[in-house]
Every structure is written in C-alpha cells, then in structure tokens.
Amino acid sequence: MTQTHARQPESTLPAKWNPAEMEPRLYEQWVERGYFTADPASDRPPFSIVIPPPNVTGSLHVGHAFEHTLMDVLTRRRRMQGHEVLWLPGMDHASIAVHALVEKQLLSEGTSRRELGREAFVEQVWRWKEQHGGSILGQMRRLGDGVDWTRERFTMDAGLSRAVQTIFKKLFDDGLIYRAERLVNWSPELRSVLSDVEVEHKEVDGELVSMRYGDGDASLVVATTRVETMLGDTAIAVHPEDERYQHLIGTLITLPITGRRIPVVADAHVDREFGTGAVKVTPAHDPNDFEIGKRHELPMISVMDEQGRIAGTDTEFDGMDRFEARKAIREALREQGRIVEEQRPYRHSVGHSSRSKEPIEPRLSLQWFVKVGPLAAAAGDAVRDGKVAVHPPEMSKRYFDWVDDMRDWCISRQLWWGHRIPVWYGPAGETVCVGPDEEPPSGPGWHQDEDVLDTWFSSGLWPFSTMGWPEQTPELERFYPTSVLVTGYDILFFWVVRMMMLGLYAMDGTPPFGTIVLHGMVRDQYGKKMSKSAGNTVDPLDWLERFGADAVRFTLARGANPGVDVPVSEEWVSASRNFGTKLWNATRYAMMNGATVSRALPPRAELTDVDRWILDSLDQLIGEVDDRLEDFQFAKSTEALYHFTWDEFCDWYVELAKVQIAEGGERAEATRAVLGHVLDTLLRLLHPVMPFVTEVLWRELTGGESLVVAEWPSRTGQEPDERASRRVDSLKRLVTEIRRFRADQGVKPNQPVVGAVRGACCADLSDQVPAIRALARLAEPGPDYAVTVSFEIGLPTGEVKIELDTSGTVDVAAERKRLTKDLAVAEKELAGCEGKLNNPAFMGKAPAEVVAKITARRDAAIEDRNRITERLAALPAPAENTA
Numbered sequence: 001m002t003q004t005h006a007r008q009p010e011s012t013l014p015a016k017w018n019p020a021e022m023e024p025r026l027y028e029q030w031v032e033r034g035y036f037t038a039d040p041a042s043d044r045p046p047f048s049i050v051i052p053p054p055n056v057t058g059s060l061h062v063g064h065a066f067e068h069t070l071m072d073v074l075t076r077r078r079r080m081q082g083h084e085v086l087w088l089p090g091m092d093h094a095s096i097a098v099h100a101l102v103e104k105q106l107l108s109e110g111t112s113r114r115e116l117g118r119e120a121f122v123e124q125v126w127r128w129k130e131q132h133g134g135s136i137l138g139q140m141r142r143l144g145d146g147v148d149w150t151r152e153r154f155t156m157d158a159g160l161s162r163a164v165q166t167i168f169k170k171l172f173d174d175g176l177i178y179r180a181e182r183l184v185n186w187s188p189e190l191r192s193v194l195s196d197v198e199v200e201h202k203e204v205d206g207e208l209v210s211m212r213y214g215d216g217d218a219s220l221v222v223a224t225t226r227v228e229t230m231l232g233d234t235a236i237a238v239h240p241e242d243e244r245y246q247h248l249i250g251t252l253i254t255l256p257i258t259g260r261r262i263p264v265v266a267d268a269h270v271d272r273e274f275g276t277g278a279v280k281v282t283p284a285h286d287p288n289d290f291e292i293g294k295r296h297e298l299p300m301i302s303v304m305d306e307q308g309r310i311a312g313t314d315t316e317f318d319g320m321d322r323f324e325a326r327k328a329i330r331e332a333l334r335e336q337g338r339i340v341e342e343q344r345p346y347r348h349s350v351g352h353s354s355r356s357k358e359p360i361e362p363r364l365s366l367q368w369f370v371k372v373g374p375l376a377a378a379a380g381d382a383v384r385d386g387k388v389a390v391h392p393p394e395m396s397k398r399y400f401d402w403v404d405d406m407r408d409w410c411i412s413r414q415l416w417w418g419h420r421i422p423v424w425y426g427p428a429g430e431t432v433c434v435g436p437d438e439e440p441p442s443g444p445g446w447h448q449d450e451d452v453l454d455t456w457f458s459s460g461l462w463p464f465s466t467m468g469w470p471e472q473t474p475e476l477e478r479f480y481p482t483s484v485l486v487t488g489y490d491i492l493f494f495w496v497v498r499m500m501m502l503g504l505y506a507m508d509g510t511p512p513f514g515t516i517v518l519h520g521m522v523r524d525q526y527g528k529k530m531s532k533s534a535g536n537t538v539d540p541l542d543w544l545e546r547f548g549a550d551a552v553r554f555t556l557a558r559g560a561n562p563g564v565d566v567p568v569s570e571e572w573v574s575a576s577r578n579f580g581t582k583l584w585n586a587t588r589y590a591m592m593n594g595a596t597v598s599r600a601l602p603p604r605a606e607l608t609d610v611d612r613w614i615l616d617s618l619d620q621l622i623g624e625v626d627d628r629l630e631d632f633q634f635a636k637s638t639e640a641l642y643h644f645t646w647d648e649f650c651d652w653y654v655e656l657a658k659v660q661i662a663e664g665g666e667r668a669e670a671t672r673a674v675l676g677h678v679l680d681t682l683l684r685l686l687h688p689v690m691p692f693v694t695e696v697l698w699r700e701l702t703g704g705e706s707l708v709v710a711e712w713p714s715r716t717g718q719e720p721d722e723r724a725s726r727r728v729d730s731l732k733r734l735v736t737e738i739r740r741f742r743a744d745q746g747v748k749p750n751q752p753v754v755g756a757v758r759g760a761c762c763a764d765l766s767d768q769v770p771a772i773r774a775l776a777r778l779a780e781p782g783p784d785y786a787v788t789v790s791f792e793i794g795l796p797t798g799e800v801k802i803e804l805d806t807s808g809t810v811d812v813a814a815e816r817k818r819l820t821k822d823l824a825v826a827e828k829e830l831a832g833c834e835g836k837l838n839n840p841a842f843m844g845k846a847p848a849e850v851v852a853k854i855t856a857r858r859d860a861a862i863e864d865r866n867r868i869t870e871r872l873a874a875l876p877a878p879a880e881n882t883a
Contacts (some may be wrong), residue, residue, distance in 0.1 A: 020546025188308030418452030
C-alpha cells in the first residue's frame with residue numbers, strides 16, 4: 001500500500017481537466033499494471049463481488065451505469081483498505097434475445113433457422129456473438145469498472161457449461177427436476193415458453209363479450225375477453241353459495257358451436273359479485289382456470305398450436321390465427337343469438353412478450369420443471385437465520401413473499417441457442433440424464449431432448465460457476481461465498497432467489513453471498529419511469545463523452561439511497577462536472593502555493609484555529625464516510641464528501657489558507673502541510689466515486705504510484721478542538737454577514753471597501769483579523785475614512801459592529817433607482833395577497849393549502865418590503881441641487 005510521499009518539486013497540471021482525453025488512458029494504465037487482478041494466494045482478507053452479467057446483446061444503459069458505479073465504489077474502497085478484491089466480470093448468453101436477433105437477421109437474408117437446421121443455426125449465433133456481442137464490456141471500461149478482466153466469463157463457455165450439466169444431473173438424480181404438462185407463458189412468434197420476467201403486462205383496449213351457454217332455465221351467461229378460447233371450455237363455474245345457480249350445479253350444459261356437454265361446477269374461487277357470477281373454465285388456456293380444472297378433474301383441451309392458430313377442434317375455425325378466430329367465433333355466436341352484451345373498448349391488462357412484443361398465450365405444454373419446495377425453504381431460512389443480510393432490511397418482506405410461496409420453476413425453452421437439456425430418450429420410452437463425464441446413450445431410436453434451459457438456470461449458478469465449480473479451484477476456496485450482491489429490487493425473484501436456491505444446494509448449505517444490497521430504478525428528474533415512448537430516456541454513453549465518467553458516477557452515487565428509485569438529469573451531471581472542476585482548481589492552487597504531503601503534521605499547538613478546525617472536520621468526514629459506506633448509504637456518503645469539499649474546504653479553508661501562507665514564516669509552512677494533508681486525504685476519500693480526476697491530482701500532489709492501491713484514510717482519534725471550531729464559526733458568520741451587507745449596499749463582490757471591525761469580543765478573533773479583512777474585502781481605514789453605513793452582528797461572545805465607508809464604491813443614484821423599483825414590486829405583491837386574504841368570499845371557498853400558500857407569499861412580501869426600505873434608508877442622502 002502506498003501511504004505517504006514527498007511533494008513533487010513542480011506542478012505540471014494543465015489549467016483544465018479533460019476527461020474525454022485522460023480517462024481512457026488512465027483506465028488502461030490501471031489494467032496493464034494489474035491493479036484489478038485478484039490473487040487467490042494473497043494473505044489479505046478477501047472481498048468479492050460477481051457482476052450481474054449483462055446480456056451479450058446489451059449496451060450500457062443508465063441502469064447499468066448506476067449499478068456498476070455502486071459496485072466499483074465498494075471494491076475500490078475495500079482494495080484501499082487492504083483487502084484482496086475480486087470483482088468478476090462476464091456476460092449472459094441471453095437465450096431468447098440473441099435467438100430473436102439472429103432469426104431476424106436470417107429472415108432479412110431470405111432464410112430461417114428451420115431451413116438452416118439446428119447445428120448451422122447455432123454456428124451462426126456464435127459468429128454473431130463474436131462480431132456483435134460484448135460491446136458493453138468496452139463501455140464498462142469507459143465508466144471505470146475496476147473488474148478483473150483476466151477472469152471474464154460467459155454463461156456458454158466450456159467451464160460454465162460443465163457446471164450447468166453437473167447441477168442438472170444432481171437435481172435430476174435427487175428428484176428435484178421432473179417433466180410434466182403444465183400451463184406456461186407461450187410466445188407464438190418464438191414458439192417457446194417465456195419466463196415471468198420476460199412478460200410485460202400492458203393496459204390495452206380490448207373487448208368484453210357476454211354470451212349465453214345453454215337454453216331457457218338451464219342457461220348461463222358468461223363474459224370473456226378472449227372469445228376464441230371458448231372452444232376449449234370444459235366447465236362453467238359458479239360460487240357454491242350463489243343461490244341463483246343452485247339448481248344448475250352438477251348439471252350439464254351444451255357448449256355452443258362444438259355441441260359438447262360441459263358440467264356446471266361449484267368453486268369458491270368464483271367471485272359471485274363480479275358480472276353474472278358465472279365464469280367459463282378453459283383449463284388449458286388460463287392460469288386460474290387451470291387450478292379450477294385440477295380441483296375438479298376437468299379435461300384440459302388445447303385448442304391452439306404452437307404458432308397461436310386454432311387447431312384440433314374439428315370446427316371451421318381450425319387453421320385460423322387466434323385473433324382472426326376471435327372475430328369469426330364472435331360472429332358465429334351472434335348468428336346463433338348467443339351474444340348478450342359487448343363492451344368495446346374494454347380496458348384490461350394483457351401480458352406481452354418483452355422480446356417479440358406480441359400478447360403471450362397461456363398454453364398447456366409438456367415442460368421440464370424444478371421442484372422448488374425444499375430449495376426455496378432453504379433460501380428463506382438463510383435470511384431468517386442471519387446467514388444472509390438483506391439491505392435495506394425492509395426489503396426482506398418482499399424476499400420472503402417470493403420464497404415462501406414459489407411455484408415450481410419451468411426451466412425448458414423451445415429454442416436452439418442455450419444449454420441443451422442433458423436428457424436422452426430411448427426407443428422403448430427410456431429417459432436418461434447424462435452428467436458431464438458420462439457418455440450419452442447411442443444407437444437407433446436414441447435422441448437428445450430438443451429444448452434448452454432457461455437463461456436464469458445458468459445465471460443462477462453465476463457466483464460459483466464463474467469461479468470454477470464443480471472443480472475445487474483456488475478462486476472458489478478463496479472468494480466464495482462472495483461478499484456482497486448489488487442488484488435491483490426488480491429482479492429479486494428472477495435472479496437473486498434462484499442464486500440463493502442453487503448456491504445453497506450446490507455448495508453444501510453455504511449461501512452465495514453474505515449481503516444482498518437492493519437498489520432502486522433510475523428515473524428521470526421528475527421521478528417518472530424512463531421509456532422511449534415518453535421521450536425521457538438518457539444515454540449514459542453520451543454523458544460519459546460530454547461530461548466524463550467522474551461526473552456521471554458522482555451524480556448516480558449521490559442519488560443512491562437504499563432500495564428507492566434514483567432520479568437523474570443532465571443538469572445534475574453538469575453540476576457534478578463543475579464539482580470536479582472546483583476540486584481541480586483548488587488542488588492547482590494548493591500546489592502552486594507549495595502544499596506539501598509529509599509523514600507528520602506539525603504539532604497541533606503550532607497550528608492556527610483554522611488549521612485545527614479543518615483537520616477536525618476532515619477527521620469527522622472520514623468517520624461519516626466510513627459509517628455510511630459500511631451501511632451502503634452511497635447517497636449520504638457522497639453528499640458528505642460534496643459539502644465538505646465545496647463548502648468547508650474550497651469556499652473557506654483554501655481562502656483562509658491563502659491569507660496564512662501570505663504571512664510567510666512558520667505559519668505559512670504549517671499551513672502548506674495542512675493544506676497538502678487535507679487534499680491528500682480528501683482525494684483518497686473521493687477516489688472510489690470519482691477515480692479519474694482524483695488519480696491525476698493525487699499523483700501530481702504526492703508523487704505516489706496510484707490511488708487505486710493507496711491506503712484508505714482512518715480517523716486519528718484526536719479530540720476535536722471545540723474552541724477553534726467556535727472561533728472559526730464566528731469568523732465565517734462575520735465574513736458571511738459582511739458580504740451580505742456589502743451586496744445589499746450594491747458593492748461588487750471583488751471591490752474593496754474601507755471598513756473597521758469593532759467590539760469587545762473581537763479580542764477573541766484578533767488572530768483572524770487579517771483573514772476577515774481579506775475574505776470580506778475590507779481595506780484598512782486611511783486619513784480620509786468616514787463612516788457612511790454601519791451595522792451590528794451578534795456572535796456567541798458578544799456584538800460586533802461593522803463600520804464601512806462606501807463613498808466612491810456605490811453609484812448611489814443607480815442603487816436608489818434599483819431599490820425603488822424592487823420596492824414597488826414587493827408592495828404590489830403584498831397588496832395582491834392581502835386583497836385575497838381580506839376577501840371573505842375568497843376565504844370562504846379557497847382550499848386550506850391555497851390559503852397557506854398565499855399567506856406565505858404575503859409574509860415573504862412583507863419581509864422584502866422591510867428589507868428594501870431599510871436599505872434605502874441606509875443609503876447616503878442625495879446631493880442637493882444647487883443649480
């Protein structure tokens with residue numbers, strides 16, 4: 001670890017910081033020097049994070065930038081604290097997304113995957129991946145991700161494929177993987193199952209059609225938004241206590257069009273208050289109906305094929321697309337006089353494929369499932385027993401909501417890109433699961449299952465498969481379980497729970513991470529969800545180029561409160577760039593004035609109040625940043641750094657240091673040492689969130705190797721000097737009030753004004769009079785000094801009187817004209833507000849919040865009127881006209 005260095009003899013910092021030019025160069029230096037490469041043989045305490053693997057198709061979006069910033073802050077700080085850090089990068093093969101992209105490309109070339117065949121199609125996908133995949137990895141470098149590139153992994157590489165086959169075989173042999181016919185989310189366009197995370201629910205304008213089944217007293221009216229599914233109805237359900245239908249329960253009613261006779265069943269799931277209180281039951285095409293069908297042992301009739309066409313009904317509608325059939329069946333029912341009512345448009349929620357954008361179809365299908373009961377129980381217990389902490393803690397309830405009520409997980413997909421299910425079927429109905437070191441059965445009639453595994457299955461192994469499991473590698477022994485998982489609350493179920501289940505199962509009860517840190521979603525500055533249709537999305541790549549990675553990272557970290565959404569705007573990124581500029585200028589000033597970084601500061605007794613105050617404030621900052629980051633309070637930590645840097649250091653200490661350095665002698669040397677020490681420490685504290693600009697400044701200031709491997713600051717344990725703090729607070733109040741009064745008098749900020757500071761309590765500030773004069777721009781009174789204005793400032797030790805000679809510094813006539821105009825505006829505002837508040841008719845109708853708002857405006861107007869009146873009275877009287 002690099003800790004202290006002598007100051008470089010001469011600064012070579014350019015006048016301005018150019019992030020677009022410097023940041024990429026710095027990053028490549030870090031990588032080439034191996035700063036991010038983890039050493040499993042190290043004796044330092046381990047700290048590890050695996051990156052949530054972005055899709056190979058992906059590009060860096062603002063959510064990635066946000067999440068990666070938080071992980072980089074954690075890993076950079078731990079590295080500086082002396083830990084052996086592994087931040088492992090990689091990508092997910094994104095089965096459905098890549099499959100769809102390559103299929104689209106093939107269609108544009110006049111062919112399809114089915115024409116190519118499976119082997120040729122998979123080869124085509126690998127070529128596509130090599131040509132187009134992984135652009136996000138380069139964008140991660142631009143952001144500054146300190147990941148170990150030597151250990152980059154891909155969910156389809158050989159090692160991870162071996163892990164997938166191993167875990168599948170183990171689960172299969174333990175009876176935790178089975179094949180069954182179940183209702184699934186089906187994409188007719190992709191001809192595949194979709195996971196819940198790949199289904200987006202959208203409000204759409206559809207239709208609600210009520211139709212009559214049966215005739216006369218033995219008839220029932222049911223309503224549906226999907227008329228076409230009535231061909232697969234196998235019952236009508238009513239509530240068992242609904243008196244209207246007691247005489248029909250257990251009877252048979254004729255299903256229109258098909259002529260089939262279907263039963264009327266009693267089921268408590270039915271809401272008797274909704275509609276007619278009777279519902280059609282289509283078990284093969286609706287999740288709720290599927291459960292009713294199981295309870296009543298109803299037939300489950302599929303009426304659609306894998307492309308969403310009506311099939312197997314022996315009606316005229318066979319071969320029709322589902323939407324075409326919806327209209328045709330509705331009209332056939334109308335001709336039979338069975339349409340009772342139609343609501344159109346009817347607003348309702350419909351699941352859509354996030355990939356193909358089509359409405360998904362609930363469909364009964366033969367699929368592979370994981371029996372999650374015992375796995376989910378273990379995942380729940382790991383959090384309940386304290387093995388794994390969820391942060392923020394209130395998110396634990398959401399976690400338990402998922403793991404305590406999980407349905408079995410459908411893991412098969414009808415695609416060709418992905419991990420193929422390692423099961424072979426024989427000519428006599430044999431089913432054989434094959435492990436990675438086993439030879440698959442061969443011979444006539446033997447064939448492998450055509451399906452591939454859900455992408456979440458392989459990414460669920462990510463924390464240990466990336467470290468070489470099932471082999472017992474040094475990485476696995478050293479860095480598993482990982483220290484922290486940083487991810488969004490939106491994939492708590494889809495990814496986090498799966499990693500917990502599979503990690504505990506594969507690793508003998510050891511969870512995959514010690515802490516789950518859940519963050520919110522990035523939203524626009526008004527808190528609205530970002531979407532292309534709303535036109536409020538942002539491109540972090542554009543921001544990186546225009547403002548630099550440090551500014552983007554600082555903005556994102558400053559908004560990162562645990563578990564809540566994060567608003568961002570370009571204006572805030574621009575402000576963060578200005579913060580970096582402020583830091584740059586302060587460091588350049590310090591170096592130009594001989595700031596030094598040495599092993600020891602001068603004894604505190606030799607330091608001024610100002611020096612002791614800034615050192616105590618810095619010590620407090622170190623403690624606050626440590627406490628906040630240990631609690632994953634990124635926003636509060638960053639906010640503390642911002643305010644100390646801008647408000648305390650740049651705006652006050654640097655300005656006060658100028659005065660002390662100008663005095664020369666031992667005081668100047670001590671101040672240079674304090675200035676250098678504070679900057680050295682501050683740059684270290686800022687480095688995890690703003691790594692680039694701090695690196696350049698720190699190297700120049702200290703001559704050190706790199707902040708990446710520098711030592712993290714620690715508190716001194718020194719008791720703060722309360723007296724020095726009070727005196728500096730008094731100094732700051734004095735200067736602030738003088739500056740405000742000067743502005744009120746129309747004196748320009750940099751214009752000197754002759755003035756005197758009087759009062760018994762000034763003896764307590766005698767050492768700071770030069771600083772007060774310098775910062776308040778007060779010139780020493782001369783022989784022509786004449787007080788034109790004066791005012792008093794209350795301090796804890798008594799009153800201070802400030803006397804100024806503003807003659808020659810203020811254009812009295814122009815100032816009087818400006819103030820008179822401002823007074824007229826204030827009086828007009830006051831009259832308007834009082835007119836409303838004194839109007840009984842208005843007060844009788846206006847809401848309380850409106851009255852409160854107008855009252856506040858009136859009070860502000862009174863304050864403005866009084867303030868301006870006082871300023872006018874304080875101006876010198878206008879010269880008499882003697883003409």
